[in-house]
Amino acid sequence: MRSTIPAEAYIDETWFAREQQLLMRPLWQFVAPRMLLAKHNAFVTRNICGIEVVVQNFQGELKAFENICLHRQNPLQQQPQGIRPLVCSYHGWGYDSEGRVENIPFQDTAYRLPSQERECLKLRRFPLECIGNLVFVNVAPNSLKLDEQFSMEALSSLRSASEHFDSEVLIAILPTKLNWKLAYENLRDSLHPRYLHQQSVYQQVKFQVQMDEEAVKSAKHYHANGSAEHEMHLVHLREFSNGGLNEPLVQMPRYAWHDNVERYGSDDWYLNWLVFPNLHIASGSGGYSFIIEHHQPVSAARTDLIIYYITARKTRRYPTSAAVLLAHLEGAEKVLREDISVMERVQAALKPGAPRATLGDFEFGNMAVERWYMDVMEGRHAF
Ligand code: FES
């Protein structure tokens, strides 16, 4: 079957801007793991669909605001994460938990803003939801409900897995030269690991193609016909996020530090969650450790891969926990580099009018996503 997504969808900046507007902004977007925001005044800043967002902890409550000072548009927080009150570094304006300006130094002697004007000063606020330890925001004016985007099953699985995350987090950012869609398509392709990852993860996990004939039939039908009703369009969206047990591990790795953490589940399996559109969570150790991969679109041909390495939560502190995370990073990076290098080659070969992809039956997951995607981009369904 021929793909309906043209090369322009991966390379064209005008397409990218429309995609941000029509498809990405209405969706709930992952921001960061909640463990980074545990303390009062802890914050993270991320660019969400072209909007600079700060999520800040105010006495235990998380709030999301546009990260731009109302005085002269200086970014309020400048680091990707940290602990600092919400105070602008340019002239010291301070903001409260409602996003109101609570302190303007030299207000009476220098600014002399009328109280009416002061009272109207309020940061743009965005809805925020936590799924366990995963923080999401929505930057659209009318946001979709979280349970319209994710099924109850996906929400409960993500909640219970992420509640097992430990508070110690190692973060790595890999800038890549690829369109974010290549990453989600690659993650839904269970055939490539035996070639691309033959010497890495495939040694441990024999990924199998799932030829679920009913699912193939229904994906083909959906690809050809789409969904007439908006409610069905949302039903399809919910099907794109799911996860849990994926494949058994050839050999369960055993390490001494496993005794210091509370494992998630008890199956010696590879665990895998796909969270549409751009989040992937996996455990290659049967629930002892996790990797969160966030594919953050930067432009048509640039994506920042933000990766969080964590173990299951500690039952006791142990001196090598930082080294465990570093070893985890080194192990995972080999596989990530294999994926990134092939996707960057694919990206580099995409030119206007390049031949479209050919999808086999086993790619029924991607078939459904691409129908949904083109229905949004071609205006057959809006949010
Ligand atoms: S720009 Fe923020 S206080 Fe002046």
Ligand SMILES: [Fe+2]
């Ligand atoms: Fe891969």
